[in-house]
Amino acid sequence: MTRVDYYNDPNAPKANSIAVAVSAFIQDDDGRILMIRRTDNDLYSIPGGQLELGETLAEAAVREVREETGVDCEVTGVIGLYSDPKHVIAYDDGEVRQEFSICFRARQVGGNLKTSIESTEVLWATADKVFSLNIHDSIKFRIRHALSASSVFFS
Secondary structure (H helix, E strand, C coil): CCEEEEECCCCCCCCCEECCEEEEEEECCCCCEEEEEECCCCCEECCEEECCCCCCHHHHHHHHHHHHHCEEEEEEEEEEEECCCCEEEEECCCCEEECCEEEEEEEEEEECCCCECCEEEEEEECHHHHCCCCECHHHHHHHHHHHHCCCCEEC
């Protein structure tokens, strides 16, 4: 399935659904950020995905990181809650989802980098290099909050 993210775009399609999503911001001991290159839109991102029935938000973040990167992690905090209705995600099946995401701070506890059906590349990027990658503005927003915020962000 492919997706297109729209943010502050007057030509964006109208949302017809909303779903709970999670993402995880993880830095290694050298301060590098765990990133993936998504298969559904070919953009770089921090790992994340949709909450599944029967799991907590933190469990979803841990599962998504493991599935997309091969890294085992534990959640250590919350970076922000993102629900801006001007950010919608259009999928090729006709769903247009209003963005609603909880971004967690996490730390690696094991595992090894590996790609998946959701990631064509997995890498550790330095904070100065990460913004030169092709990243959607909504993810840049989260990374900036993670690097600078001392309190939880709400939008």
